[in-house]
Amino acid sequence: MSPASSRTPFATFRDQYAELMRSAFLVDLQYRASIAIWLIWGVTEPIISLGIWWSIAAGGAVDGYTREDFARYFFGVALVNQATLSWDAWNIDRWIREGEMNHRLTRPIAPIHEAIADNVAYKTPTATIILTMWIIASLFWPAVRIPFEPGRWSLAIIAIVLAAAIRFLNGYATGLLAFWTTRATALVELQFGLSLFLSGRIAPLSLLPPRVAHVAEYLWFPYVLSFPVEILTGAVTTSEQYLRGFAGQAIWLAIWLALYLVVWTRGRRHYGAVGG
Amino acid sequence: MTRFTRAMIVLRAFWQLNWLEELQYRGNFVASLLGTIFWLVMAMLTVSLFFRHTPQLGGWGYWDVVVLLGIFNALAGVVETVLRPGIGHLPTDVRSGALDLVLVRPVDAQFYVSFRRLDVWRLADVMLGLAVSGYAFVQTGRAISAWELLAFAVTFAVAIAVVYAIWVTLMSLAFWFVAVENMAALFDAVFEAARYPVSAYPGALRFLFVYLIPIAWTTTIPASALTGRLNPALATWAAAVGVAALGASRVLWRVALKRYTSAGG
Numbered sequence A: 001m002s003p004a005s006s007r008t009p010f011a012t013f014r015d016q017y018a019e020l021m022r023s024a025f026l027v028d029l030q031y032r033a034s035i036a037i038w039l040i041w042g043v044t045e046p047i048i049s050l051g052i053w054w055s056i057a058a059g060g061a062v063d064g065y066t067r068e069d070f071a072r073y074f075f076g077v078a079l080v081n082q083a084t085l086s087w088d089a090w091n092i093d094r095w096i097r098e099g100e101m102n103h104r105l106t107r108p109i110a111p112i113h114e115a116i117a118d119n120v121a122y123k124t125p126t127a128t129i130i131l132t133m134w135i136i137a138s139l140f141w142p143a144v145r146i147p148f149e150p151g152r153w154s155l156a157i158i159a160i161v162l163a164a165a166i167r168f169l170n171g172y173a174t175g176l177l178a179f180w181t182t183r184a185t186a187l188v189e190l191q192f193g194l195s196l197f198l199s200g201r202i203a204p205l206s207l208l209p210p211r212v213a214h215v216a217e218y219l220w221f222p223y224v225l226s227f228p229v230e231i232l233t234g235a236v237t238t239s240e241q242y243l244r245g246f247a248g249q250a251i252w253l254a255i256w257l258a259l260y261l262v263v264w265t266r267g268r269r270h271y272g273a274v275g276g
Numbered sequence B: 001m002t003r004f005t006r007a008m009i010v011l012r013a014f015w016q017l018n019w020l021e022e023l024q025y026r027g028n029f030v031a032s033l034l035g036t037i038f039w040l041v042m043a044m045l046t047v048s049l050f051f052r053h054t055p056q057l058g059g060w061g062y063w064d065v066v067v068l069l070g071i072f073n074a075l076a077g078v079v080e081t082v083l084r085p086g087i088g089h090l091p092t093d094v095r096s097g098a099l100d101l102v103l104v105r106p107v108d109a110q111f112y113v114s115f116r117r118l119d120v121w122r123l124a125d126v127m128l129g130l131a132v133s134g135y136a137f138v139q140t141g142r143a144i145s146a147w148e149l150l151a152f153a154v155t156f157a158v159a160i161a162v163v164y165a166i167w168v169t170l171m172s173l174a175f176w177f178v179a180v181e182n183m184a185a186l187f188d189a190v191f192e193a194a195r196y197p198v199s200a201y202p203g204a205l206r207f208l209f210v211y212l213i214p215i216a217w218t219t220t221i222p223a224s225a226l227t228g229r230l231n232p233a234l235a236t237w238a239a240a241v242g243v244a245a246l247g248a249s250r251v252l253w254r255v256a257l258k259r260y261t262s263a264g265g
Helices: A009-030 A032-059 A067-084 A088-097 A100-105 A111-140 A150-179 A184-198 A210-217 A226-233 A239-275 B003-053 B062-083 B087-096 B099-103 B109-115 B120-140 B146-175 B183-195 B203-212 B216-226 B232-258
Strands: none
Touching: A009 A032, A009 A111, A032 A067, A032 A111, A032 B003, A032 B183, A067 A111, A067 A150, A067 A226, A088 A100, A088 A111, A088 A150, A088 A184, A100 A111, A100 A239, A111 A150, A150 A184, A150 A226, A150 A239, A184 A210, A184 B003, A226 A239, B003 B062, B003 B109, B003 B120, B062 B109, B062 B120, B062 B146, B062 B183, B062 B216, B087 B099, B087 B109, B087 B146, B099 B109, B109 B146, B109 B232, B120 B216, B146 B183, B146 B216, B146 B232, B183 B203, B183 B216, B203 B216, B216 B232
């Protein structure tokens, strides 16, 4: 008997994951200059939005948001966005278009695990960089300081992890539509455009027209950005708000997980039919 | 035959070839047009959202900002039509050594690299942007004088020159940092700031956009010409900035090219 067969499936899986993560991290290390550019790319949008709202709020609070509130909000957006953003659809598109999916299908582990490892290896250090910059900024700029509340911060971390999972599955499942269409990435871009408003990237949800904010509540968008950010900034306070937020996250996580499983199972079959 | 006419003949041949190639992908035209319209609508909704909470942005009214937004879109169209497919490809050429094949040709290398491709479908972005500006201009209810129209034409040309110079600068960095493949993302990030008049930003950002990364000259100045904010002194300055940007990009290109030792060198 080979030594591998005496190991539990879990131990094998864990080792595979560790290896995927290690190689993803080493690849990232090779491209650190490119990653620095993506980081700048990621933070400019919140900085621009903050700049505009900062000027608008010059004459006083905007619907209860002071300049300092905007500063904290958009620092939160920069951090949570970095920790949750999803680019996997573009990878999948390339895998399928250029045949790189083929060797991935022959591996004993589904390609989604490679993508998850990639995401963890990339987001942990880059989000840490943004967090560090936030901490440094708060030394000089009192406006971006948030109160020290370990309980709240722990809940924020949980919310960020859940948000990252939803956004990942959302992007991955949409990207898998590339099995059928060459325009799957356009669908991701469409969602990205809508998330400008519905996730609270351009403004806190409470500043949107009430009807738009109401529509957003029925979608996953607020739970992948706005909710974790507002835990951080202190806008989420009552236990009812927490409950609604986490319940929303749980529901959308389940929905996107189910959608991923459906698209993956069917897509793989469809793909086999094309090549076969 | 002068160098200029020869360059023009080469350019015509390139673009003709491109045109024939692109005609095969007419589906892309519809897709890119829909994409542009979608992002334009998103941009206008963003401006509307700001104006729900303020009557002006840095002294600009709603329709003034939309005039600017149209210009932003037109410039983004120029980037997508010519710059990204042309000089945007330079880092890859440097890395792979394909630039060798450019350098041996009897045309100016910077000219060739910059204008070798024309993604004709994206010209629709330029048209659409200018149309939005035109519509917003009518909404402002202003009359335009011949001088203002001329000032707009000049400052818009300056804007293209500045954007081109920024691309040449960023892409030339590929000669030093061969491994950096996403320089274009740096442009995309910073150019986003040109969506709004530069006066709408707090002091520190304004300084950055006017002097350090001169994107203020790309949208705010041409939009100023259309909204009656441009005085002759500023227009002269803008023209000087445009000429200086082109000159600087030429010098940088020459310096950068000296570092090129082909792939593996």
